[in-house]
Amino acid sequence: VCNFMSHEKCLKNVKIPCSCIAPSLVRVPVAHCFGPPGHYKRKFCTVCRKSLESPAFRCEVCELHVHTDCILFACSDCRQCHQDGHQDHDTYHHHWREGNLPSGARCEVCKKTCGSSEVLSGMRCEWCGILAHAACYIIVTPECTFGRLRNMILPPSCVQLFSRNFSKLHCFRISENLPTESDEDDDVDGSTQGSAKDVQISTDSSKQTLKIFDGNDAVKRNQFRLISVPRIAKNEEVVEAALRACYINDDQREYELQTFTQQALLCDDVINRNDAAEDSNLCSVFRESVPEAWIIRAKPKDEEVIRIYPAWLKVGMAYVSLRVNKDSTTQTVIKEVLPLLGRQSECLQNFKLVEVLMGSKQVQRMVLDNQELILNRLKDIRKTSIRQMNQTRFYIVENSKSVVQVHLFVGGLPPQLSSEEYTNILKDELAIKTNVVSVSHVYQAQGAVVLEISCFSEAERIYMLVKDTTVNDKPLNAVVIPEVVASKIPQNCCPLLVFVNPKSGGLKGRDLLYSFRKLLNPHQVFELTNGGPLPG
Incomplete structure (x- = not known):
């Protein structure tokens, strides 16, 4: 399913979960922050374990790399950098990520080489940076102390951010319009990229390449997986290949193939070709006239x-x-x-x-x-x-009775106005609801305010509306502000604040931002052109 390779004698020591069961092993679901696609040499996809030869995505917060057509199958197992009211705790365990280690990496347990530039191997904690073999990391003490930078890292338990449906890019002030790494002419659409990568396996004239959609959402978005099967094959063989392409390890007898016409894309009128009277295990679904696109469906259960x-x-x-x-x-x-x-x-x-x-x-x-x-x-x-x-x-x-509090910084307003005047401007331009929104801080010299919002949906509405709003021909900008609980910061800890100007220093700003976000808590890293400190 996931192209995992091992020596036969090493199988007993395999501890790495397959991509098909990895979602069930996630302790606390945390989404990733994917930047624009780029070229990453000598890196491997975490989902399919193949090398990243074409443009791929990487998480701006952790060491996850995925192909453009594998991104939908990646686990939501990013670092938990703040408390959001869901499964919050003060003790942090190692956050292990497999592979993409330097070839000279050494295991903390056995002191032998654990990195490789040829395959996805070895484990790294994304907080403290400790390295280990896949067979050795399970005996490492589970609690993480944040490594050599422990006195500089802002502990996640000290940061509260009730973000709900805010994108992680918004929470960490990561620009959504970052320049691509190189080769801007490359097509990085998920479905077409998958075609280019997988179509090579079906050059045999006795086989046929088919598009597999895994549901209505994939049909609407035209996101499909490609499989290669014999031109004359049984239903069960094709279903098994389709499930494998979608990284699903269920019993193939619980699923069936359906084909659809162009009209089905609009009205959900799906034609089930498996309702024939003859035994589906004996009849083949692939002949010369068979459609090239299919939907795989789960059979109903009682x-x-x-x-x-x-x-x-x-x-x-x-x-x-x-x-x-x-x-x-x-x-x-x-x-x-x-x-x-x-x-x-x-x-x-x-x-x-x-x-x-x-x-x-x-x-x-x-x-x-x-x-x-x-x-x-x-x-x-x-x-x-x-x-x-x-x-x-x-x-x-x-059911908790916790009070919702979202702090939203809004800049780009006219300077030197009073709190009442700023409130009136926001009422006119953003139609804010004063019963759930109040101005908590005013920065008159810079023309900025901080809004305290006690309703998630109102906070999300204001944030998205600010992007398209101008006042006196000047665009507004908004930043989600986390709350730092100073009383929880350890006595010997002095969190480092990092400010990066991505437009200076040989245009290496994106690499610097990525490195600092990976080494520290992303809430400590500020991009001067996107949510950095106010002038003066």
Whole structure:
């Protein structure tokens, strides 16, 4: 599935999870911050484990590299750089990332070479930088002390940022319009890039290359995977190849292939070619006249086993398996789960079931209605994308009474005005709601204010609206400001603040920003042209 290679004698020591099960092993889902595609020499894709010969993406916060057509399958396992109200804790464990180590890297445990420029090998903690073999890192003390830079790093437990649906690029003040690394004429569209990479395997005249869509969302976005199969093949063989291309390790008998016409793209009217009277295992789906594009669908089920994760668990990762049927609702699931977690004496109304989609670019959370049928919800997710089903979790969460506070810096306003005048301008230009928005700080000389917002949706609306708003022919700008809890900073810690001007120093600013964000907490790094300190 993921092109992992090992000596036969070394198989017993393999500890690295396959890409198809990696999402289930993520402890705390944290989205990545992908910059523009670029060329990265001697680097390997974390998903398919192949070298990055074409333009690829890298996370601006951690050492994750992926092909453009593999980005959808990457785990949301970036570093947790602040507390956002979800599974917050004060003790941090090593955050291991496999591969892309220098060839001379040495293992902390056995002191032997653990890096390679030929394959994806070795492990690195992205906080303290400790290196180890895949077979050695499991015996390293789990708690991370942030390494040699511990006195300069701002501990994540000291930073609070209730970002919800804000992009990680917004949270870390990373410019969304960074210049590409090189070769600007390269086409980096996900689907076409996948075609260029995989079509080479189907030059054999006895085989046929087909487009596989994993759901309605892939059809709308024209994001497909390519598979190469014999021209005369059985349904089960093609389904197995399609699942492997989507990094799904489920039983192929639970899925089926469907083909669609051009009209189906608009009206969801899908033609199921597997409903023929003859046994599908005996008939072949590929002949000369077979369409080149197919949708892989999950067959409907009368009951399923789902995993429920307790959100109050601070360390480690555990879940409860629960069988649901067509009558199971959110409320009945909560009622059955609480006794299994030792919370049977507590009121059902104090808990809610949250659906979490662990996308590589954004982690989305949605509270399920108490009367929603679970099987129907699973069916809808799989209809949208079977890949998304593999990246979806259900958490049981305690209802908290925490106060929502989002701090938004807004600059570009006329200077030397009063707080009331700035409020009136924002009312006219942004239609702010004064019952949930207040001005907490005013910087008159620079024409800037800090807004304190007690509603997530209002904060998101204002942030997106500021981008397209001008006052006196001057564009406004907005920055999401984290809250630093000074009382939690260790006594011997003096966090370093880094300011980088990307337009000076031989235009190496992007590389400097990337290096500092990787070495420190990204909240310590400021780009002078995007959310840096105010003049004066």
